[in-house]
Amino acid sequence: MGEIIVVTSGKGGVGKTTTTANIGAGLAALGKKVLVIDTDLGLRNLDVVMGLENRIVYNLVDVIEGKCRLSQALIKDRRYENLYLLPSAQTKDKSSVTPEQMVKLTSELKQEYDFVLLDCPAGIEQGFQNAISGADKALVITTPEVSAIRDADRIIGLLEAKKIKNISLIINKIRIEMVKRGDMMSVEDVTEILSADLLGIIPDDEQVVIATNQGEPVIEMDSLAGQAYRNICGRLTGEEIPLLDLEKSRSFFQKLTSAFHKK
């Protein structure tokens, strides 16, 4: 019996889709059978981040409406044998799917996959309600910014109200040199404010942009963000992995420049 995990955040642009793609790839790399579903109806993105945009024939709405079989809509990843994408519809709106239909679909998928990751749309409207309806677990993505934290708090409250007990936090786009300077909230600040369990931290890393440009997963790259995602995947499969030490991994040059900037 697999696990249904919704990746959500409230605010847009904090890294839900990138995180879904990379956790999907990372879990597949660990040998798990994984399905990622783009639930953002009307604004599909996950296919592009994964570099699978040219292969779409059918989509989530077609499956739900019975226009095709599930197997016809699934797209196999180029890199990982056991990773599949169920893309979103680009021309339908959020009301084309109901929470009940999502519950039915996810409970069937659970039988076949180890992990089903749902990439949730931004906002708290129907798209969000659909995405969380079948979830066993929620990953709330935030960045160390006031607006993103505020939305994350709201989302956690809504998830708790929907009786989703297993909620954990991923803090994305951390810039350690700014944290050091007192110009960015630290991991401790954010977890304390949100009083939530922390699953992982991801540094603001250029490699994420580069990987996304190429439609490749960043977990395959020799980068800090890649390591961060690999750690998160390890934890999701039950391994105990300490948090990434962002300070240690700064380059000698960065440390030297910041030493000169200090008063």
Next chain:
Amino acid sequence: MKVFEEQTPVSSVSIAKDRLKTLLASDRIQCQPDTYDILCSELYSTLRKYLKISEKDFDVKITRTKIYITLSGEE
């Protein structure tokens, strides 16, 4: 005359944290932003009638499911 008097810099993180404290409190109980401050001062004046407390050791914390009143400083 000191023209270039240096101001004590306030870190932007402490500003962010203060703003979030008020913001989340009002989001969590779904009230106006200043309601949290009013609530705190009313709770304080109520408790003060019965307890020996001072403002600096009185704190109200609103989480997503609970409201905590903390009293410290009793020695």
